């Protein structure tokens with residue numbers, strides 16, 4: 001089966017160096033980048049599906065030119081090849097444009113399943129998977145905790161996390177699945193994988209390749225007006241005492257605030 | 261053109277969700293500030309009770325009766341109803357940050373190309389449009405954002421506003437369902453799981469166990485403390501990934517966002533990805549044996565100690581004070 005995985009290079013949350021630039025947009029040069037955490041869970045699920053059913057995993061990113069290096073990490077986990085959409089005109093692209101670009105690329109690459117993360121650590125819109133599905137006229141199976149393709153019926157069955165547990169949902173393939181970490185932790189690239197990734201193809205695509213009409217003539221649909229540091233909390237109290245005294249301190253604190 | 265602002269409500273077990281009452285309040289307040297009109301939407305197999313409740317917040321409520329949502333995922337059916345209302349002149353759509361709310365918002369962006377202001381904590385109306393205030397970059401900054409056009413979509417997080425009924429109740433208009441604008445997946449089964457049913461968002465007290473709790477056995481003393489406090493148990497990704505507690509309990513960037521009266525963290529280091537889900541809590545109390553854990557930056561009370569000693573003592577102390 002052919003599986004397309006949307007992977008977004010994002011600032012490494014562990015580095016803690018994320019910064020907003022002068023235009024209040026993310027300063028993508030300020031921080032080392034990694035594959036978005038949830039996308040790694042999607043990629044892991046895709047790799048396991050292909051190991052079980054055969055086929056190819058292709059990663060698709062829309063990102064600045066230097067992101068190819070981050071995409072290589074996805075190839076080192078086991079993806080077959082990558083597609084990297086990069087164009088200066090897409091810098092700071094809004095949600096509708098991101099969706100149109102990714103949908104247009106996905107259309108050019110026949111697939112059974114398109115997997116995306118449930119949301120991104122830098123944007124957290126949580127909207128791209130649903131948007132791409134709508135653009136392509138495909139069913140969306142979101143909040144996925146398991147993914148099971150059924151060959152005989154050409155459908156895919158997903159456990160969708162709900163407020164009470166999960167729903168078992170099913171739709172015909174091709175379909176779009178938005179993935180959660182409940183799918184299971186991603187593998188670490190092996191040394192062999194890292195070596196193999198060096199020679200795997202990452203095709204670079206520009207706006208002209210896709211069709212310039214995906215970018216709106218009138219500019220982005222949203223803009224950031226200002227950014228401020230969050231309001232600081234008053235400094236707290238630190239206590240080091242034997243457990244019984246510490247327990248009384250906490251209980252006094254809770255009583256003062258009428259929590260008990 | 262006066263804006264027409266639509267609040268999209270969600271129904272759980274026949275009644276309106278708490279977040280929906282907040283979404284309705286936001287839509288009405290925006291419409292008042294903009295000199296426009298606010299309306300609400302409920303799509304359900306039997307929407308009447310929820311629609312009546314929604315009408316206590318909004319002057320006009322559209323109730324779409326759609327039996328298909330018992331056997332299909334709801335989002336495509338909501339998308340169809342909203343798309344129709346946009347055709348009829350709705351300019352702004354407000355939804356809650358929930359799995360269904362995000363699916364509806366994303367589908368609408370894909371279908372209409374409208375801009376999305378996501379994850380707002382609060383929304384105000386300034387000049388000609390909504391301005392959303394949202395926490396970004398793992399809590400490092402609060403941004404104010406707006407739409408560049410005169411239409412768009414806004415999603416709001418729980419607890420940003422206090423739900424307030426309108427001065428007088430509105431009217432409910434019943435409509436039949438239209439065909440979904442995007443294909444809907446079938447629902448084969450709805451499974452309830454032990455431990456998933458609590459509402460972290462609505463809890464006044466959240467007691468969180470991190471990796472320091474050490475295992476499923478350790479969660480027993482976390483659970484006992486939560487019970488003594490009348491609270492619910494939450495978790496970090498470390499304890500979820502270890503399989504000690506269901507994902508539904510995870511707090512943080514890829515889990516739930518909570519704002520309780522009390523957040524009590526036990527064996528939690530305070531990684532940024534966790535803190536974005538809890539740092540708006542009213543009071544934060546931490547028990548951690550490492551005084552340099554990052555949680556110290558946000559704690560009101562930070563107890564340096566071994567949770568296996570402090571927690572049982574605290575549970576006993578609380579029970580004693582409550583006279584139990």
Ligand SMILES: Cc1cc2nc3c(=O)[nH]c(=O)nc-3n(C[C@H](O)[C@H](O)[C@H](O)COP(=O)(O)OP(=O)(O)OC[C@H]3O[C@@H](n4cnc5c(N)ncnc54)[C@H](O)[C@@H]3O)c2cc1C
Pocket residue numbers: 013014036037038121469470471472473495496497498499510511512513514515526527528529530531532533534537547548549550553565566567568
């Ligand atoms: C993309 C991405 C998304 C993420 N999303 C989330 C998210 O939504 N939620 C989330 O929580 N994390 C998330 N994380 C993970 C996050 O970075 C941290 O790894 C995680 O929060 C750490 O959990 P922890 O505090 O339980 O464990 P640790 O960081 O290991 O901390 C354990 C703490 O317990 C203390 N301790 C140990 N034993 C005891 C004892 N006996 N008594 C007292 N204290 C003790 C230690 O001193 C330590 O401070 C995400 C990470 C990434 C990359």
Ligand SMILES: Nc1ncnc2c1ncn2[C@@H]1O[C@H](COP(=O)(O)O)[C@@H](O)[C@H]1O
Pocket residue numbers: 005006007008009036038039060061062063098102115116117118119120123124125126127128129
């Ligand atoms: N620029 C991008 N390139 C590739 N995939 C993306 C991009 N933006 C978002 N995605 C995918 O869509 C998911 C949700 O993103 P978002 O809606 O931005 O939170 C991510 O987890 C990715 O799988």
